[in-house]
Amino acid sequence: MNDRRSRPARLASALALAATLLGLPSARARGDEVGVVVAPAAAPPAPAPPRPDAVPLDENTARLIGRHRLKLGVLAFDYAPTEWLSFGSDPPEWAIRSVTSVLVPNAHVKGQLLRTPSVEVSGRVAGYYANINNTEAHGHVLILPFTLYLSTRVARPLWLHFEGAYNWARGSGAGDVAKTDVWGTVVMRTAQLGIMAELRLSRVVALFARGRYQAYETPVIFQGGGMIDPFTRAQASLEAKPAASHPAMGVAGVALTWRHVGLVAGAGYGHYFVPGANLALPYNNVVPEGSLWVLF
Amino acid sequence: MGALLARHGALAAAAVSAAAAGCGPSRVDLPPIPMEIVAVRSSYESPTGDVPADAVAPLAALQSRLATLDATHLGDVVSTLLASLRQRLDGSGLPTDPATTPREHRPIIVGSVTLDRTCRGWDDARTTPDPANGTIEVTGEYQSGMLQKVIWGTATTCRERVDVANGAAVHAYLDGSLAVYLEGALASDPTQASYLAGWSGTIGTENATASVTFDFRVVPPQLEVRIPVADGDVIGSIGANMATLRGANGTYGCSLQTFTCELPSVARGAAPPP
Numbered sequence: 001m002n003d004r005r006s007r008p009a010r011l012a013s014a015l016a017l018a019a020t021l022l023g024l025p026s027a028r029a030r031g032d033e034v035g036v037v038v039a040p041a042a043a044p045p046a047p048a049p050p051r052p053d054a055v056p057l058d059e060n061t062a063r064l065i066g067r068h069r070l071k072l073g074v075l076a077f078d079y080a081p082t083e084w085l086s087f088g089s090d091p092p093e094w095a096i097r098s099v100t101s102v103l104v105p106n107a108h109v110k111g112q113l114l115r116t117p118s119v120e121v122s123g124r125v126a127g128y129y130a131n132i133n134n135t136e137a138h139g140h141v142l143i144l145p146f147t148l149y150l151s152t153r154v155a156r157p158l159w160l161h162f163e164g165a166y167n168w169a170r171g172s173g174a175g176d177v178a179k180t181d182v183w184g185t186v187v188m189r190t191a192q193l194g195i196m197a198e199l200r201l202s203r204v205v206a207l208f209a210r211g212r213y214q215a216y217e218t219p220v221i222f223q224g225g226g227m228i229d230p231f232t233r234a235q236a237s238l239e240a241k242p243a244a245s246h247p248a249m250g251v252a253g254v255a256l257t258w259r260h261v262g263l264v265a266g267a268g269y270g271h272y273f274v275p276g277a278n279l280a281l282p283y284n285n286v287v288p289e290g291s292l293w294v295l296f
Numbered sequence: 297m298g299a300l301l302a303r304h305g306a307l308a309a310a311a312v313s314a315a316a317a318g319c320g321p322s323r324v325d326l327p328p329i330p331m332e333i334v335a336v337r338s339s340y341e342s343p344t345g346d347v348p349a350d351a352v353a354p355l356a357a358l359q360s361r362l363a364t365l366d367a368t369h370l371g372d373v374v375s376t377l378l379a380s381l382r383q384r385l386d387g388s389g390l391p392t393d394p395a396t397t398p399r400e401h402r403p404i405i406v407g408s409v410t411l412d413r414t415c416r417g418w419d420d421a422r423t424t425p426d427p428a429n430g431t432i433e434v435t436g437e438y439q440s441g442m443l444q445k446v447i448w449g450t451a452t453t454c455r456e457r458v459d460v461a462n463g464a465a466v467h468a469y470l471d472g473s474l475a476v477y478l479e480g481a482l483a484s485d486p487t488q489a490s491y492l493a494g495w496s497g498t499i500g501t502e503n504a505t506a507s508v509t510f511d512f513r514v515v516p517p518q519l520e521v522r523i524p525v526a527d528g529d530v531i532g533s534i535g536a537n538m539a540t541l542r543g544a545n546g547t548y549g550c551s552l553q554t555f556t557c558e559l560p561s562v563a564r565g566a567a568p569p570p
Contacts, residue, residue, distance in 0.1 A: 221324050221407075226387075231414045231425045234384040238407035238438070239324045243400070282401045 054203050054257040055295040059264070059275075060196050060210060061161040062120035062149035064112050065295060073262070073293025075275045076108075084112040090276035093128055102130050108276065118153040128277050141220070144168045145278050157201065163194035163212075167278045171222040188242065191216035192278055198255070208266070209252040210289070212273055214280055217242065247271030247280035251289040264291040324407040329437060329446045333475040333494050336511050340492060340520065344528030347543035352555045354523045355539055358532035359552075361510055361521040367501050368468040369458040371514055374476060374493050375486035377434045380411055381447070382482035385436070391443055393481035398441030410435045415454040418467040418502055430454035432470065447476040451497070469505050472497010479515060490515045 056063040058071075058078075064086050065071045071078040071088070078088035086109070093104040108126035115121075128143040147165040154160055167190045196210040219242070225235040253266015266289035272281045348354065365371055385392050390405060398404050411434045414425035434449035451470035458466045472495060479490035494511035513520040513531075520533045523541075530543040539550040541557055548557035 222388075223324075226384075228380050228383055228411070230423070231416055232380050233412045234380070234409060235412065236384070236388060236407065236409045237324045238388065238390075238405055238409075240403035240405055243398075243402060243404065282403075 054259060055262040055293070057198065057206065057255050057257055057262065057264075058110075059291055060149075060163060060194065061159075061198075062112065062122040062151035064110060064122065070296045071293050072296070073291060075291045076293070078110075084115070086110050090126070090128075092275055093277055102132065104128050104130050104277075106276070120149075120151040122149045122151075123147065124149070126276060140171070142170045143277055143279075145276070157199055159198040159200065161194075161196040161198065163192075163196075165192045165194070165278055166190075167192065169220045171220040188217050188219045190214050190218075190278065190280075192273075204256055204258055206255045206257070207252070208255055208264075209250070210266075210268075211248070211250040212270075213248040214246050214271075217245065242280075243282035244271065244280075244284075247273070247282070249273065249287045251287055253289050260295050262291070262293045262295065264289060266290070326406070326437060326439070327408060327435060329444060330448050330473075330475050331446065333446055333448075333477045333492065333511075336494055336522065337477050337492050339522055339529045340513050340531055343530050343543045345525040345530050345543050346527055346545040347530050347541045347548045347557060348525055349557075351541060351548070351550055351557045354525055354530055354532060354541060355550055355552065355555050357523045358521060358534065358539055358541075361512065361523070361532075362519070362534060364499065364506075364508070364510070365512060365519070365521075367466075368470070368499055369460065369466050370468070370470070370495060370499065371493070371512065371519065372458050372460075372486065373432070373456055373468065373470070374474065374491065375483075375489040375514070377411060377413065377432065377449070378447070378476065378478075378482055378489050378491065379484055379486045380413070381409065381434060381436055382484050384409055384411065385443070385482065386484075390438065391441075394443045394445045394478050395481070396442065402441075404441040405438045406440070408435055408437045411449075415451075415470075416457040418455050418457060420457065420465050429456075430471070432456070432474075434474070434476075443478075443482075445478045447478065449474045449476075467502040469498070469500045469502065472499065472507075479513070488516055 055071075056065060058065050059075060064084065065078055065080050067080055067083040069080050071086075073091075075092060076088055076090050078086045080086035087107065089107050093106045097103045106126065106128040108124060110122055110124040113121045113123055124145070124147040126143075126145045126147075128145075130141040132141060145165055145167045147163060150162040152160055152162075167188070169189050192212060192214045194210065194212040196208055198206050198208045200206045219239045222236065222238045222240075225233055228234050247270070249268060249270025249272065251266050251268025251270075253264060256263040268287045268289060270284055270287050272285070272287050273279070274281075382392050388409070390409075411432075413432045413434070414427060415429040415431060416422070417426055417429035430451070430453040432449060432451045432454050434447060436447045437444045450473050454468075454470040456468045456470060458468060460466055475494045477492040479492060483489040492511065492513040494509075496509040498505050498507045500506055511522050518533055520531050520542075522529050523532050525543070528544065530541050532542070533540050534552075537552075539552055541548045541550055546559050548559055550557040
């Protein structure tokens with residue numbers, strides 16, 4: 001399997017492969033190689049069908065995945081029946097069951113309200129439900145995040161994505177309140193602001209920096225009663241306050257968006273926000289940023 | 297574009313409406329904790345009065361208090377309520393020991409848990425609650441993630457039936473206020489409960505009631521009561537064959553036959569009764 005090509009030829013091949021993987025524009029494709037003259041035929045060829053775009057960077061932006069496309073990702077499963085609507089569910093919240101006794105069924109829907117070449121506006125509504133019953137007490141938790149996204153292209157390679165989220169939450173009953181504590185998170189009604197700068201270097205590669213801040217928060221009150229024995233009724237009125245107020249975080253990284261696969265990797269510092277449910281962990285630490293999805 | 301916006305207007309409006317509907321109580325109401333029992337507890341820890349040489353009066357008061365407790369089984373009523381409270385707190389995954397501090401980076405619980413008990417009544421055959429038999433309400437509170445040591449409540453024309461040994465039952469009457477100072481964690485077994493309780497109101501049995509204010513401390517197997525003397529309070533308890541009076545001047549063993557007290561040799565450097 002000896003490669004008998006010259007070193008310059010091998011280097012050129014490697015660069016071409018890298019350019020293809022990273023989506024860089026090819027000089028050959030542009031037809032501007034020196035000394036090459038492309039003579040037009042008598043009749044121009046029929047235009048080729050548009051090349052399928054790279055997978056859209058739809059997380060934390062106003063973009064959607066596209067009509068009749070199915071997304072299977074570590075942060076979200078989505079299907080888009082139309083160009084402007086998608087729905088799905090978040091695997092991380094289902095996965096909470098693996099570290100605690102609570103199962104969190106959830107669903108979300110995202111709709112695009114406006115789309116121009118330089119501005120996109122979308123809304124997302126999600127629902128997360130947790131049953132915190134046990135043998136002694138009964139209770140439920142419902143979280144409904146309402147999110148509005150605005151993505152705008154401020155320069156040809158630079159997009160800014162703005163996000164405003166109101167996370168409505170309600171605790172009914174006063175079941176095992178301790179079950180609502182997963183790594184110190186607190187079920188609260190919150191309002192959060194987010195911004196992401198996306199610097200697109202090529203069709204595939206983009207650099208990004210993202211920040212998120214919880215501007216408003218009010219804890220959920222669990223109120224409910226139950227019988228301890230036929231003669232004794234217990235009534236609880238409890239509130240779980242967060243150990244840290246107004247959490248915030250900032251991350252930076254790279255997004256790779258191939259034709260069918262998307263990959264986001266980065267890191268930052270601050271409070272980790274559970275994707276989707278927007279619950280913030282109560283301590284400052286290195287925040288990982290990562291996502292991987294396949295689009296069909 | 298306008299059509300597109302109009303198409304999604306309903307969705308946006310619904311989202312805003314739902315968000316606005318989320319406005320509710322932002323804080324739980326924390327009922328005020330009656331703190332008088334804390335001052336009473338300091339008397340149990342450091343009695344203010346001296347055990348007098350003539351101990352007839354305090355020993356008689358001790359026997360009277362213990363007789364009231366024995367007749368009404370108020371201690372059993374309180375211990376059972378505390379065990380029920382423990383059961384409810386366990387159900388909510390809440391700490392049951394006032395000494396438990398919140399873990400770092402964990403939510404801080406604030407609020408209250410109230411037991412509302414319909415008294416069992418004096419009909420020994422009755423197994424279902426009847427509001428006519430009165431109620432006892434007991435409240436515990438969490439502040440800064442910690443169970444507060446003071447638990448309090450009210451008995452309202454409560455006709456309570458307390459099961460005692462051999463299938464027998466005692467009929468007690470309670471109408472007044474109750475304050476409890478926890479001496480340790482809430483016990484799931486009523487016989488293991490440690491607390492100081494203060495009572496103010498009418499208490500008695502099916503046949504006789506009286507309006508009294510007194511307090512007692514249960515630290516199994518010990519039962520103590522506070523007895524007023526000329527210069528403050530002493531703490532009395534009764535063992536197998538003798539009573540003990542603990543005062544600022546030492547702890548004395550007292551004969552219930554002769555009503556005289558002696559300072560044990562292990563007393564804390566106190567002088568004998570004058």
